[in-house]
Amino acid sequence: MDKVIIFDTTLRDGEQAAGANLNVREKLRIAKQLDELGVDVIEAGFPVSSPSDFESVCLISKEIRRPVICALSHANAHAIDRAWEAIREAAHPRIHVFMSASDVHLLYQLNKSREETLEISREMVSRAKNYVDDVEFSPMDASRAEPAYLYNVLESVIDAGATTVNIPDTVGYATPYEFGELVQGILANVPNIHKVVVSVHCHNDLGLAVANSLEAIRAGARQVECTINGIGERAGNASLEEIVMAVKTRQDFFNLITNVDTTQIYKTSRLVSELSGFAVQSNKAIVGANAFRHQSGIHQDGLIKKVTTYEIMDPKSVGILANTLVLSKLSGKHAFKERLAELGYSLDEESLRRSFQSFKELADKKKEITDRDIESLVTEELRTVTETYHLDHVEISCGNHSLPTASVRLIGPDGQSLADAALGTGPVDAVYKAINRIVGIRNKLTEFTIKSVTGGIDAIGEVLIRVESDDETYTGRGASTDIIVASAKAYMNALNRFLAKKAIEEEKT
Numbered sequence: 032m033d034k035v036i037i038f039d040t041t042l043r044d045g046e047q048a049a050g051a052n053l054n055v056r057e058k059l060r061i062a063k064q065l066d067e068l069g070v071d072v073i074e075a076g077f078p079v080s081s082p083s084d085f086e087s088v089c090l091i092s093k094e095i096r097r098p099v100i101c102a103l104s105h106a107n108a109h110a111i112d113r114a115w116e117a118i119r120e121a122a123h124p125r126i127h128v129f130m131s132a133s134d135v136h137l138l139y140q141l142n143k144s145r146e147e148t149l150e151i152s153r154e155m156v157s158r159a160k161n162y163v164d165d166v167e168f169s170p171m172d173a174s175r176a177e178p179a180y181l182y183n184v185l186e187s188v189i190d191a192g193a194t195t196v197n198i199p200d201t202v203g204y205a206t207p208y209e210f211g212e213l214v215q216g217i218l219a220n221v222p223n224i225h226k227v228v229v230s231v232h233c234h235n236d237l238g239l240a241v242a243n244s245l246e247a248i249r250a251g252a253r254q255v256e257c258t259i260n261g262i263g264e265r266a267g268n269a270s271l272e273e274i275v276m277a278v279k280t281r282q283d284f285f286n287l288i289t290n291v292d293t294t295q296i297y298k299t300s301r302l303v304s305e306l307s308g309f310a311v312q313s314n315k316a317i318v319g320a321n322a323f324r325h326q327s328g329i330h331q332d333g334l335i336k337k338v339t340t341y342e343i344m345d346p347k348s349v350g351i352l353a354n355t356l357v358l359s360k361l362s363g364k365h366a367f368k369e370r371l372a373e374l375g376y377s378l379d380e381e382s383l384r385r386s387f388q389s390f391k392e393l394a395d396k397k398k399e400i401t402d403r404d405i406e407s408l409v410t411e412e413l414r415t416v417t418e419t420y421h422l423d424h425v426e427i428s429c430g431n432h433s434l435p436t437a438s439v440r441l442i443g444p445d446g447q448s449l450a451d452a453a454l455g456t457g458p459v460d461a462v463y464k465a466i467n468r469i470v471g472i473r474n475k476l477t478e479f480t481i482k483s484v485t486g487g488i489d490a491i492g493e494v495l496i497r498v499e500s501d502d503e504t505y506t507g508r509g510a511s512t513d514i515i516v517a518s519a520k521a522y523m524n525a526l527n528r529f530l531a532k533k534a535i536e537e538e539k540t
């Protein structure tokens with residue numbers, strides 16, 4: 032059976048989503064998980080765009096050896112040279128060159144003629160080819176370009192050495208029928224197209240990214256560019272999990288396979304959501320909290336009689352385990368470690384010790400500990416940012432007849448104990464103001480969300496916040512059975528991310 036190449040661009044286009052802002056270590060963690068997931072290509076970043084993108088592409092190239100590691104590049108010499116410097120140590124390096132192809136881009140953005148643009152595209156593919164065999168070319172905004180011109184560009188870059196040509200629906204404008212026709216047109220009219228892999232890259236502005244990608248592979252495309260949870264620029268990219276599961280579930284229709292180990296999907300989705308700070312909507316296909324929940328009586332009745340009456344995929348096939356009651360306060364470290372392994376976590380001794388301690392503290396407060404509780408504890412432990420300030424103690428007083436007051440104690444960079452107190456409009460405001468008095472970072476809170484990990488009054492609350500400082504957005508997360516403590520942890524997490532970034536910038540200057 033023919034294979035569809037899965038090209039994951041979570042770390043490049045996904046990271047372009049407003050507010051994502053992943054640090055280098057977080058990108059490496061995601062890359063490792065994408066490797067476990069079995070994607071064929073990881074687009075690790077856009078090296079010329081920033082020093083931290085350059086650094087993360089270098090690191091991923093050195094560490095992740097199985098998949099192709101791809102670096103994006105403008106069609107200019109300096110960008111291509113930087114892309115090559117970043118991926119030169121990869122086991123399987125690829126340079127991905129892009130250049131606009133639609134008249135609206137050429138006229139209003141680049142102020143160049145079609146002839147000039149075609150020549151630059153050809154020349155830059157050839158420059159990339161001098162560095163590496165595996166070269167991809169994308170004519171940006173292809174779905175709004177004139178087909179005859181597009182065919183010329185593709186023919187020319189293939190002659191110059193491109194091995195994959197990618198057709199982007201950059202602004203998510205195409206409909207599935209049109210996009211399928213575009214791919215068919217390319218296959219029929221570009222004379223040397225049989226020498227390369229035809230790829231597609233669809234954006235979700237009209238909610239059609241997955242449908243367009245699937246129509247394209249039906250028409251003959253054999254690489255799909257996509258992101259975990261569909262994150263990306265504006266409304267995002269085509270969602271990897273939806274494409275992979277559509278191809279798998281409807282193999283009778285597509286007659287295609289992918290290399291993806293689908294049982295890793297859920298874990299990957301949760302990791303990307305955690306690190307990017309983008310929650311997955313409950314009704315999201317494949318990975319949403321409700322994706323496999325059956326509410327109506329008729330459906331439940333059908334499921335009991337025969338599961339396939341209302342379930343087209345087995346939740347286990349995407350790595351969703353039944354939400355079992357696993358451990359209690361009597362459970363020992365060994366049982367805890369085993370359960371972690373079943374959930375796919377392997378922690379070093381120190382992280383295991385701390386997670387087990389948090390588990391015991393939680394088990395004192397909460398009778399029933401589920402897999403989701405354990406995941407929340409471990410996620411808290413694995414937060415990657417180095418802490419400059421550690422939240423040691425938080426105490427509040429509030430109520431309908433008292434002024435919300437908070438006192439906090441932090442452990443500072445040299446291990447010193449730093450305490451302060453503040454009044455606020457509410458308990459969270461009071462805590463944040465007390466922390467500000469110690470840390471002194473000017474910032475604005477732009478987002479605050481709280482959700483419970485499981486049902487029940489004793490559930491863990493997870494807080495996600497975003498703060499803006501120096502024109503950058505920083506995400507923070509915290510979890511606790513006490514929502515004020517969770518809010519304080521989330522704030523400390525965001526401030527520590529800010530400080531970690533500043534420290535790296537200072538080191539470089």
Ligand code: KIV
Nearest residue numbers: 129169171172199201
């Ligand atoms: O959407 C787009 O056109 C892109 C290209 C760089 C492939 O992301």
Ligand code: ZN
Nearest residue numbers: 044201232264
């Ligand atoms: Zn894109």
